[in-house]
Amino acid sequence: MSAPIISFKDFSFQYHSQSEPTLRHINLDIYPGEKVLIAGPSGCGKSTLGRCLNGLIPQSFPGKLTGSVTVAGTEMRASSIFDRSLAVGTVLQDPDSQFVGLTVAEDVAFSLENDQQPQAAMKAATAKWARTLDLTELLSHRPQELSGGQKQRVAMAGVLIDNSKILLFDEPLASLDPASGKASMALVEQLTRSDNLTVIIIEHRIEDVLQQPIDRLVVMQDGQIVANDRPETILRQSLLAQLGLREPLYLSALKFAGVPLDSCRHLDRLPELTVPNLTAQLQRWTNGVQLKQPVRHDEALLTIEHLQFGYDPDRPIINDLSVTLNRGEMISLVGQNGTGKSTLNNLITGFLTPQAGTMRFNGHPLAGQSVKERADQIGYILQDPNQMLSKTMIFDEVAAGLVLRGVDEVTIEQRVNRVLKVCGLYEFRHWPTAALSFGQKKRVTIAAILVMQPAMLILDEPTAGQDLKHYTEMMRFLTQLNREQQITIMLITHDMHLMLEYTDRTIVLGNGGILMDAAPADVLTNATIIEQASLAKTSLYQLAEAHHIDPTEFVAKFVQTDREARKCNTNS
Ligand SMILES: Nc1ncnc2c1ncn2[C@@H]1O[C@H](COP(=O)(O)OP(=O)(O)OP(=O)(O)O)[C@@H](O)[C@H]1O
Ligand SMILES: Nc1ncnc2c1ncn2[C@@H]1O[C@H](COP(=O)(O)OP(=O)(O)OP(=O)(O)O)[C@@H](O)[C@H]1O
Numbered sequence: 001m002s003a004p005i006i007s008f009k010d011f012s013f014q015y016h017s018q019s020e021p022t023l024r025h026i027n028l029d030i031y032p033g034e035k036v037l038i039a040g041p042s043g044c045g046k047s048t049l050g051r052c053l054n055g056l057i058p059q060s061f062p063g064k065l066t067g068s069v070t071v072a073g074t075e076m077r078a079s080s081i082f083d084r085s086l087a088v089g090t091v092l093q094d095p096d097s098q099f100v101g102l103t104v105a106e107d108v109a110f111s112l113e114n115d116q117q118p119q120a121a122m123k124a125a126t127a128k129w130a131r132t133l134d135l136t137e138l139l140s141h142r143p144q145e146l147s148g149g150q151k152q153r154v155a156m157a158g159v160l161i162d163n164s165k166i167l168l169f170d171e172p173l174a175s176l177d178p179a180s181g182k183a184s185m186a187l188v189e190q191l192t193r194s195d196n197l198t199v200i201i202i203e204h205r206i207e208d209v210l211q212q213p214i215d216r217l218v219v220m221q222d223g224q225i226v227a228n229d230r231p232e233t234i235l236r237q238s239l240l241a242q243l244g245l246r247e248p249l250y251l252s253a254l255k256f257a258g259v260p261l262d263s264c265r266h267l268d269r270l271p272e273l274t275v276p277n278l279t280a281q282l283q284r285w286t287n288g289v290q291l292k293q294p295v296r297h298d299e300a301l302l303t304i305e306h307l308q309f310g311y312d313p314d315r316p317i318i319n320d321l322s323v324t325l326n327r328g329e330m331i332s333l334v335g336q337n338g339t340g341k342s343t344l345n346n347l348i349t350g351f352l353t354p355q356a357g358t359m360r361f362n363g364h365p366l367a368g369q370s371v372k373e374r375a376d377q378i379g380y381i382l383q384d385p386n387q388m389l390s391k392t393m394i395f396d397e398v399a400a401g402l403v404l405r406g407v408d409e410v411t412i413e414q415r416v417n418r419v420l421k422v423c424g425l426y427e428f429r430h431w432p433t434a435a436l437s438f439g440q441k442k443r444v445t446i447a448a449i450l451v452m453q454p455a456m457l458i459l460d461e462p463t464a465g466q467d468l469k470h471y472t473e474m475m476r477f478l479t480q481l482n483r484e485q486q487i488t489i490m491l492i493t494h495d496m497h498l499m500l501e502y503t504d505r506t507i508v509l510g511n512g513g514i515l516m517d518a519a520p521a522d523v524l525t526n527a528t529i530i531e532q533a534s535l536a537k538t539s540l541y542q543l544a545e546a547h548h549i550d551p552t553e554f555v556a557k558f559v560q561t562d563r564e565a566r567k568c569n570t571n572s
Contacts (some may be wrong), residue, residue, distance in 0.1 A: 055084025149337025
């Protein structure tokens with residue numbers, strides 16, 4: 001075997017501002033041409049490990065380090081951040097932080113320009129990567145005009161153009177629609193094999209990454225490596241579930257059906273999975289589950305009719321869109337990157353004004369109501385809580401809307417405390433928001449909206465970047481608000497699991513209008529819609545199809561069983 005291209009030897013790292021090391025005694029060798037997935041609970045140190053590879057540690061994030069890290073034969077401490085960034089191309093979760101150019105084209109070509117490459121070569125390379133990542137049409141746009149997923153693809157092109165031999169992806173899938181996520185993972189696989197790249201992927205969405213072959217799965221916990229093996233070995237041991245991480249859905253389905261994992265071969269690769277008598281076992285399980293009738297909601301809350309909007313009025317993004325959302329519904333809004341999901345919500349909340357059409361909320365027209373008036377009834381929660389927090393202390397943050405509306409102090413105290421209790425934040429009420437984790441901050445932003453007693457919440461990717469424990473906590477909390485207070489909740493998401501497991505209705509946006517409006521299991525088993533809206537079949541669909549079971553029935557029964565299992569876990 002050749003020498004490792006990356007080697008951690010008894011490596012520990014402690015951020016200057018922390019009292020304990022974040023990485024502890026890491027020993028890890030990665031060989032040229034390997035594709036490695038790093039998984040682990042939130043805060044276990046995955047991104048910190050990545051920063052040690054691309055040179056951000058210790059240069060931009062100083063701290064105390066012991067042991068050694070060598071990348072491509074050079075000891076980390078001996079190389080500059082510039083050399084290190086050339087050796088390791090990095091795509092971060094938050095692409096905004098990577099933009100430097102005025103246009104998409106400048107951004108993609110930035111590193112070549114820095115390297116003083118000839119114009120012609122630069123243009124050819126930019127065009128090639130723009131084509132590969134479906135960005136050609138966007139080359140003259142400003143990065144600020146792009147949707148979240150488009151930004152992520154630009155960041156990826158800007159890194160791939162460099163031809164680095166090592167690529168590091170930190171949560172590459174969070175803002176990509178399922179089809180783009182799948183396509184980018186397939187592209188990474190192709191490059192790994194054709195150009196003999198070494199690839200490290202940090203990701204919570206393990207099932208999505210495992211759609212392509214992964215050579216090694218490294219699992220971290222509390223700053224240490226607790227498993228480092230072939231994915232199949234780790235999946236068979238159910239280690240992911242034990243650590244509170246999300247297993248691939250098909251694995252959960254095998255467990256529900258009582259299939260002993262020891263009897264499975266190629267457990268990490270669904271297309272090659274072989275299990276004796278699997279068809280009979282899955283059919284028996286499917287026949288044994290009785291589907292319950294869903295609860296109906298038919299009191300209209302938000303009625304949108306013939307809505308029309310384009311940033312350039314001649315090129316509508318929303319085109320004659322009509323839909324009614326009912327009180328007490330839990331809805332997912334899905335669709336291709338750049339299709340107009342955020343735009344639609346900005347129209348509802350009043351940040352944008354439609355060129356035509358009407359919207360009525362609770363029977364009253366929204367036109368003529370200010371952003372503030374709409375915010376009393378419809379709360380919009382952005383993906384990144386840091387963009388929403390404006391006060392230093394938690395209590396003040398939650399009270400801000402009431403203070404702005406001139407509510408008296410005694411009422412504010414009562415209402416804020418009540419909401420803080422509902423959100424599980426009461427004990428932190430005198431803390432600064434900066435001291436909270438990402439998930440807790442998100443709750444504060446929700447609390448600040450709930451205090452206005454809205455009838456509807458719209459949340460953009462409420463669980464992105466969170467591990468299963470925090471994801472489940474957040475979704476349990478939202479489900480409780482929905483059931484107990486009859487708040488209508490609409491989740492904008494690219495996460496097909498989330499849509500299946502937690503929502504009762506899926507609205508698929510595309511071509512300016514609504515492509516489909518149905519139960520999530522029906523959407524995810526409709527091949528035409530999946531294709532049109534850049535969604536993806538989950539592994540459950542593939543498992544059912546391969547074993548001649550009606551996929552819609554199988555998926556619906558899986559969701560019901562999974563919800564019941566989760567309910568039991570909560571009650572116990
Ligand atoms: N810039 C920083 N300064 C001080 N401490 C930090 C810094 N960044 C991270 N940490 C600490 O290191 C720990 C690990 O963070 P890291 O981002 O590496 O985790 P992670 O496994 O990538 O988590 P996630 O999955 O939530 O992104 C955190 O608990 C945090 O307290
Ligand atoms: N301020 C703006 N000026 C011009 N065009 C814009 C602006 N904001 C968004 N767009 C364009 O409008 C389209 C819809 O963007 P929007 O952000 O609504 O999409 P989205 O469905 O939310 O995407 P994603 O899933 O990637 O977040 C995209 O093609 C985007 O490039």
